[in-house]
Amino acid sequence: MTQGFRAPAQPATARGFRHPGRVISGAFLTAVLIGTALLSLPLATPGPERAPFLTALFHATSAVCVTGLVTVDTGTYWSGFGQGVILALIQVGGLGIMTLATLVALLLSRRLGLRARLIAQAETKSLSGSDVRRVIGRVVLFSLACEAVAAAVLTTRFALGYDEPLPDALYSGVFHAVSAFNNAGFGLRPDNLMGWVGDPWVSLTIAAAVIIGGLGFPVVFELLRSWRRPRTWTVLTRITVVVTAVLLVVGTVGYLLAEWRNPRTLGPLSAVDSVMAAFVAGTMPRTAGFNNLDISALQPETLFLTDALMFIGGGSAGTAGGIKVTTFGLLAYVLWAELRGDVDVEVGRRRVPPTNQRQALAVALLSIGVIAVATFLMEAMTDFSFEQVLFETISAFSTVGLSTGITPALPPGAQLLVVLLMFVGRIGPLTLASGLALRDRARRYQLPEERTIVG
Amino acid sequence: MTQGFRAPAQPATARGFRHPGRVISGAFLTAVLIGTALLSLPLATPGPERAPFLTALFHATSAVCVTGLVTVDTGTYWSGFGQGVILALIQVGGLGIMTLATLVALLLSRRLGLRARLIAQAETKSLSGSDVRRVIGRVVLFSLACEAVAAAVLTTRFALGYDEPLPDALYSGVFHAVSAFNNAGFGLRPDNLMGWVGDPWVSLTIAAAVIIGGLGFPVVFELLRSWRRPRTWTVLTRITVVVTAVLLVVGTVGYLLAEWRNPRTLGPLSAVDSVMAAFVAGTMPRTAGFNNLDISALQPETLFLTDALMFIGGGSAGTAGGIKVTTFGLLAYVLWAELRGDVDVEVGRRRVPPTNQRQALAVALLSIGVIAVATFLMEAMTDFSFEQVLFETISAFSTVGLSTGITPALPPGAQLLVVLLMFVGRIGPLTLASGLALRDRARRYQLPEERTIVG
Ligand SMILES: [K+]
Ligand SMILES: [K+]
Numbered sequence: 001m002t003q004g005f006r007a008p009a010q011p012a013t014a015r016g017f018r019h020p021g022r023v024i025s026g027a028f029l030t031a032v033l034i035g036t037a038l039l040s041l042p043l044a045t046p047g048p049e050r051a052p053f054l055t056a057l058f059h060a061t062s063a064v065c066v067t068g069l070v071t072v073d074t075g076t077y078w079s080g081f082g083q084g085v086i087l088a089l090i091q092v093g094g095l096g097i098m099t100l101a102t103l104v105a106l107l108l109s110r111r112l113g114l115r116a117r118l119i120a121q122a123e124t125k126s127l128s129g130s131d132v133r134r135v136i137g138r139v140v141l142f143s144l145a146c147e148a149v150a151a152a153v154l155t156t157r158f159a160l161g162y163d164e165p166l167p168d169a170l171y172s173g174v175f176h177a178v179s180a181f182n183n184a185g186f187g188l189r190p191d192n193l194m195g196w197v198g199d200p201w202v203s204l205t206i207a208a209a210v211i212i213g214g215l216g217f218p219v220v221f222e223l224l225r226s227w228r229r230p231r232t233w234t235v236l237t238r239i240t241v242v243v244t245a246v247l248l249v250v251g252t253v254g255y256l257l258a259e260w261r262n263p264r265t266l267g268p269l270s271a272v273d274s275v276m277a278a279f280v281a282g283t284m285p286r287t288a289g290f291n292n293l294d295i296s297a298l299q300p301e302t303l304f305l306t307d308a309l310m311f312i313g314g315g316s317a318g319t320a321g322g323i324k325v326t327t328f329g330l331l332a333y334v335l336w337a338e339l340r341g342d343v344d345v346e347v348g349r350r351r352v353p354p355t356n357q358r359q360a361l362a363v364a365l366l367s368i369g370v371i372a373v374a375t376f377l378m379e380a381m382t383d384f385s386f387e388q389v390l391f392e393t394i395s396a397f398s399t400v401g402l403s404t405g406i407t408p409a410l411p412p413g414a415q416l417l418v419v420l421l422m423f424v425g426r427i428g429p430l431t432l433a434s435g436l437a438l439r440d441r442a443r444r445y446q447l448p449e450e451r452t453i454v455g
Numbered sequence: 456m457t458q459g460f461r462a463p464a465q466p467a468t469a470r471g472f473r474h475p476g477r478v479i480s481g482a483f484l485t486a487v488l489i490g491t492a493l494l495s496l497p498l499a500t501p502g503p504e505r506a507p508f509l510t511a512l513f514h515a516t517s518a519v520c521v522t523g524l525v526t527v528d529t530g531t532y533w534s535g536f537g538q539g540v541i542l543a544l545i546q547v548g549g550l551g552i553m554t555l556a557t558l559v560a561l562l563l564s565r566r567l568g569l570r571a572r573l574i575a576q577a578e579t580k581s582l583s584g585s586d587v588r589r590v591i592g593r594v595v596l597f598s599l600a601c602e603a604v605a606a607a608v609l610t611t612r613f614a615l616g617y618d619e620p621l622p623d624a625l626y627s628g629v630f631h632a633v634s635a636f637n638n639a640g641f642g643l644r645p646d647n648l649m650g651w652v653g654d655p656w657v658s659l660t661i662a663a664a665v666i667i668g669g670l671g672f673p674v675v676f677e678l679l680r681s682w683r684r685p686r687t688w689t690v691l692t693r694i695t696v697v698v699t700a701v702l703l704v705v706g707t708v709g710y711l712l713a714e715w716r717n718p719r720t721l722g723p724l725s726a727v728d729s730v731m732a733a734f735v736a737g738t739m740p741r742t743a744g745f746n747n748l749d750i751s752a753l754q755p756e757t758l759f760l761t762d763a764l765m766f767i768g769g770g771s772a773g774t775a776g777g778i779k780v781t782t783f784g785l786l787a788y789v790l791w792a793e794l795r796g797d798v799d800v801e802v803g804r805r806r807v808p809p810t811n812q813r814q815a816l817a818v819a820l821l822s823i824g825v826i827a828v829a830t831f832l833m834e835a836m837t838d839f840s841f842e843q844v845l846f847e848t849i850s851a852f853s854t855v856g857l858s859t860g861i862t863p864a865l866p867p868g869a870q871l872l873v874v875l876l877m878f879v880g881r882i883g884p885l886t887l888a889s890g891l892a893l894r895d896r897a898r899r900y901q902l903p904e905e906r907t908i909v910g
Contacts, residue, residue, distance in 0.1 A: 105908055218908075235905045258835065300841045301834035308827060316908040326908055331820060338817040343810075350905035354809050355798075361816060362793040365786060372763060379756035380713065386755045387841040433908060450690045450805035453560055453673075453771040453781055453888060 021431035024100050028064060028427050031096065035060030035089045044082035051077075054412055061419045063089035065426035066097070066319055068185025068289040068401025069392075069418060071408040075188040086186060087178055093426075094182030094213070094319045099139045101317035101430055102217045105236075106135060139217050143181060150209040151177035157201040176202075180209035183319040185289025185401035193280075193292040198273045203280045203292060210288040211248075215240060216318030235347045239329035240315045244286070247309060247325065251282025254305045255293075264297035285309035287321040289401025295391075296405045303391055303404070310400045311367070316433075321399030321425055323367045327433075330360040363429050370428070371397050374421055381414045382406075392418070397425035476886035479555050483519060483882050486551065490515030490544045499537035506532075509867055516874045518544035520881035521552070521774055523640025523744040523856025524847075524873060526863040530643040541641060542630055548881075549637030549668070549774045554594045556772035556885055557672045560691075561590060594672050598636060605632035605664040612656040631657075635664035638774040640744025640856035648735075648747040653728045658735045658747060665743040666703075670695060671773030690802045694784035695770045699741070702764060702780065706737020709760045710748075719752035740764035742776040744856025750846075751860045758846055758859070765855045766822070771888075776854030776880055778822045782888075785815040818884050825883070826852050829876055836869045837861075847873070852880035 039056035042048060051059075055071060059078075062069050063086045074083065155173030158164045164172070172188055179186045187193060196202040212220060222237045233241070255278035259266040266274045280292050285306045298306070313322010330345075334357050337345045345352045374393045379386065388404045395402050396418045410418065494511035497503060506514075510526060514533075517524050518541045529538065610628030613619045619627070627643055634641045642648060651657035667675060674695045681687050688696070710733035714721040721729045735747050740761045753761070768777010785800075789812050792800045800807045829848045834841065843859045850857050851873045865873065 101908075236908055299834070300844070301831050304827075304831055304834060304841060324908075331816070334813065335817050335820050338813050347905075350903060353904050358789060358793050358812075361786070362790050365790050372759075376756050376759055379754070379759060385840065385842065386759060386845075389755070390841075448805060449808050450802075453556075453691055453779075 021427075021435050024431050025427050027096060027100070028093070028423065031064045031089065031092055032057070032061050032423070035064055035085060038085045039078075039082060041081075044079055044085060045077065046079045051082075054415055058415055058419055059086065060089060061422050062401070063184065063186065064093035064096075065321075065399050065422040066090055066093050066182045066184040067321070067396065067399040067422045067426070068179075069396060069403060069407050069422070070186070070401075071410075071415065073190045074186055075190065083175070083188070087175055090182050090184040090186065091178055094178075094184065095140060095143055097319060097426065097430070098143065098217050098317065099136050102135050102139060103132060104430065105218050105317050106131065138221070142217065142220070143213075146209060146212055147174075147177045147181045150180060150205055153205045154202060157199070157205075161199070161201065176206060177209060180206040180288065180290070181213040181319070183210055183214050183288045183314065183321070183399075185284070185291075187290060193290045194294065197277050197280075197292045198269065200276060203276060206288075206290060207280045207283045210283055210290070211244070214286060214288065214314035214318050214320035215244065216315035216320070218317050219315055220318075231348070233348065235350050235352060236316065236326060238348050239326050239333070243312075243325040243329035243332075244315065247286060247312065248279070248282060251285065251305070251309055252279045253282075255281045255302060258299045258302040258305070259293070262297065262299060265293045282309070285400060285402065286312065286314045286325075287398050287400040289395070289399075291402055295402055300387060303387060306402065307391060307394050310394045310398045310402070311371070313398050313400075316430075321397075321429075323364050323398075323429060327360045327363050327429075330357060331364060334360070359433055363433055366432065367397065367429065370421070370424065374417060378410075378414050378417055381411060381417070384409075393421060396421035399426050476882075476890050479886050480882050482551060482555070483548070483878065486519045486544065486547055487512070487516050487878070490519055490540060493540045494533075494537060496536075499534055499540060500532065501534045506537075509870060513870055513874055514541060515544060516877050517856070518639065518641065519548040519551075520776075520854050520877040521545055521548050521637045521639040522776070522851065522854040522877045522881070523634075524851060524858060524862050524877070525641070525856075526865075526870065528645045529641055530645065538630070538643070542633055545637050545639040545641065546633055549633075549639065550595060550598055552881065552885070553598065553672050553772065553774060554591050557590050557594060558587060559885065560673050560772050561586065593676070597672065597675070598668075601664060601667055602629075602632045602636045605635060605660055608660045609657060612654070612660075616654070616656065631661060632664060635661040635743065635745070636668040636774070638665055638669050638743045638769065638776070638854075640739070642745065646749075648745045649749065652732050652735075652747045653724065655731060658731060661743075661745060662735045662738045665738055665745070666699070669741060669743065669769035669773050669775035670699065671770035671775070673772050674770055675773075686803070688803065690805050690807060691771065691781060693803050694781050694788070698767075698780040698784035698787075699770065702741060702767065703734070703737060706740065706760070706764055707734045708737075710736045710757060713754045713757040713760070714748070717752065717754060720748045737764070740855060740857065741767065741769045741780075742853050742855040744850065744854075746857055750857055755842060758842060761857065762846060762849050765849045765853045765857070766826070768853050768855075771885075776852075778819050778853075778884060782815045782818050782884075785812065786819060789815070814888055818888055821887065822852065822884065825876070825879065829872060833865075833869050833872060836866060836872070839864075848876060851876035854881050 036053070036056045038044065039060055040050055040053060042050050044056075045051055058071055061067070072078075074086065078086065151173045154176055155169045158169035158172055159166055175186075175188055178184075189195060193203065193206065215223075219237045219240045222234060223241070226232050230238070252275070256266070256274065259278070260274065261267055266277060269277055277292055284290050284292070286309055311322055312328045313324050314320020316324045316326045330352065333347055333352070334345050345357060371393050374397065375390050378389045378393060382389065384406050388406050391402070391404050392406055394400070399422055407418070491508070491512045493499065494515055495505055495508060497505050499511075500506055513526055516522070527533075529541065533541065606628045609631055610624045613624035613627050614621055617624075630641075630643055633639075644650060648658065648661065670678075674692045677689060677692045678696075685693070707730070711721070711729065714733070715729065716722055721732060724732055732747055739745050739747070741764055766777055767783045768779050769775020771779045771781045785807065788802055788807070789800050800812060826848050829852065830845050833844045833848060837844065839861050843861050846857070846859050847861055849855070854877055862873070
């Protein structure tokens with residue numbers, strides 16, 4: 001499988017990619033540690049005092065894992081240097097996950113039917129150094145191009161619409177564009193995006209960057225090449241597009257219905273602004289984590305809907321977190337096939353093999369398990385309500401970054417738990433899924449078959 | 456498959472059992488409607504006024520579905536006649552679900568390996584009228600025997616330990632024994648079992664009846680015959696025993712750790728009483744619903760643990776609710792096989808086929824979906840906290856009957872939702888699983904295979 005990886009130019013990659021989990025977790029851990037060191041410098045804060053270790057670790061992890069949970073106000077607690085470090089960590093984390101996930105997808109490409117689409121090459125078992133370079137180049141180019149467009153729109157709007165001086169507008173535009181495309185959710189204001197809730201230029205630009213970044217590179221690349229021919233789409237693209245569209249509608253309608261009369265959220269807005277705000281708010285749980293509404297003022301049913309959307313997350317091989325829309329969508333197709341009585345699970349005109357179905361089940365069950373245990377532990381460590389704690393753990397694990405506001409008040413142990421959740425949530429599902437998918441284990445002799453009753 | 460069912464003596468059964476879902480839901484609906492009519496009689500309440508329709512419907516459903524959620528105090532609101540009706544409905548509901556579920560299991564017995572064990576007959580495709588009568592006879596005999604033993608112990612204790620007059624002690628003993636064996640959770644006191652929290656005779660007798668009733672008839676029957684030879688156990692019995700034991704330990708330890716210092720629950724008790732109370736409390740979510748502790752005083756983490764235990768529920772083909780320990784256990788075995796990289800899922804020395812795994816997935820996913828939608832709706836209908844509402848919907852759907860105390864205060868719409876949840880939760884998983892399992896659908900031509908990335 002790794003013939004091409006043995007080229008002398010790529011020895012580290014070659015060795016590592018037989019165990020993608022180690023490469024990915026090693027790379028992210030290194031980035032977190034460097035980020036923690038940089039944010040611990042006196043230079044990173046405006047005053048003479050350094051940030052405490054836990055604060056530096058928390059924000060470095062939050063940035064590298066493009067989560068966006070914060071215990072301090074990004075715009076005032078950190079100096080220009082500190083904010084620059086955070087921005088760089090977001091960019092490194094976002095590019096890193098996109099690149100690594102796309103490479104894993106390529107390794108699986110024989111099974112995914114992606115190779116021809118991604119690197120215009122016949123399906124073979126090898127992945128050469130030039131393939132790797134080409135993928136990295138395309139991911140970087142695509143990311144920077146999207147971010148540049150979003151930054152240009154935002155800068156123009158900040159300069160013309162809010163009379164900000166050009167350097168300030170440019171800085172804020174770039175920061176928000178990078179944060180949005182990488183689904184990081186970091187803002188520069190204490191109220192995040194709430195001040196722009198009625199501004200379509202800012203809100204919709206950020207929402208568009210979030211959605212595109214969250215689709216994942218393989219899907220975006222396939223859409224760019226063949227959006228006119230949906231019949232040719234891979235299973236990956238088909239599920240991602242369908243489920244993303246459904247979840248956007250569910251999120252928008254859910255927020256509209258539940259918050260329409262809430263005086264602290266959509267209540268004061270006009271009908272048009274309400275629809276726009278609900279659309280943007282419904283986009284963010286998947287899994288950007290910007291907030292244009294006050295999360296702590298949401299109705300309980302809206303928080304619960306958001307829990308579900310955050311858990312599902314965004315597209316595979318992108319900057320989004322969660323179990324991924326592909327995992328959720330595949331399980332939905334499996335359920336549908338079971339209820340219809342179909343032996344095979346068919347997506348479009350393709351059959352998804354049982355091993356692939358079982359991977360989706362494993363990712364979903366393990367994620368539920370991690371969130372359940374973390375919620376239990378955090379309930380035991382704090383006095384916050386179940387609602388708040390569950391929201392926080394799902395937000396951290398799915399690298400969303402939305403919060404009911406309890407993050408800064410968490411005791412150190414609970415903050416460390418959040419750090420762990422963000423890290424595991426960022427690299428866990430990808431390494432788990434790729435580890436499961438890369439493995440080929442021979443079937444042993446078969447035992448006699450027997451069933452059990454379920455239900 | 457239904458050769459035997461066509462015997463003239465059993466025409467209704469014959470026709471119905473080709474669609475077990477219709478038989479089961481029809482039978483339960485009839486019982487609920489008769490119960491509602493009886494509880495609506497003036498005779499059912501002590502005073503001259505009748506119970507309102509919604510109250511009668513709610514308690515008839517709660518009794519037939521052996522749930523135990525109540526909006527009024529059973530011991531004072533209903534007359535002796537009313538209490539008798541509730542007791543009869545519990546007995547009918549419990550026997551009904553045990554009998555019907557065991558018959559469904561027998562229909563599947565060729566695949567379950569149960570036939571020889573249950574009716575001492577070679578594996579054939581038919582299920583004759585005499586088989587049906589034999590199963591019903593055994594279920595009734597076994598139920599009444601267990602209830603008689605429990606009633607004897609309880610009556611003796613009530614008479615000797617609490618100086619109750621014999622008729623009162625006998626009535627209370629029988630009521631609690633029937634309620635316990637059928638996992639109904641109805642009590643005669645406003646505080647349910649809380650007054651007996653330190654009484655091992657009462658607490659442990661009820662816990663034992665709950666556990667035995669909740670294992671399910673096929674499992675109990677197999678254990679009675681071959682408890683010395685675990686190697687010969689069916690997959691059903693093996694999973695049920697293992698998972699039940701694990702969940703009892705998790706429940707007991709979880710309650711002990713989380714409530715040890717809580718002054719409103721275990722705090723005031725001695726160490727020995729605390730362990731006993733934690734064991735009994737940890738037994739009840741699977742899915743008896745008696746409470747020996749004040750549920751509204753539990754820590755949030757304990758409520759969450761209880762949510763999980765209630766969702767999982769008890770054994771298949773018994774009086775317990777939930778997705779069943781077999782469903783949960785089978786999914787755990789699937790996850791374990793996936794993480795190990797095994798192609799086959801093996802339980803004991805048997806291989807569980809992929810179709811059976813997919814049924815478990817379908818039951819779990821649909822249950823999650825129903826609970827999620829119901830929680831969202833009930834949040835929108837009421838002002839109770841998310842914690843309380845989630846607990847209530849899981850308790851209703853899994854026919855547990857524990858409550859944080861909000862049931863009587865629910866508005867009529869939410870009470871109707873609870874009625875619906877109890878009914879769907881009682882018959883849903885069984886009819887779904889049997890419907891899925893009874894179906895044999897031919898594989899059509901196969902489409903080309905393609906995978907997607909998950910995670
Ligand atoms: K985020
Ligand atoms: K119950």
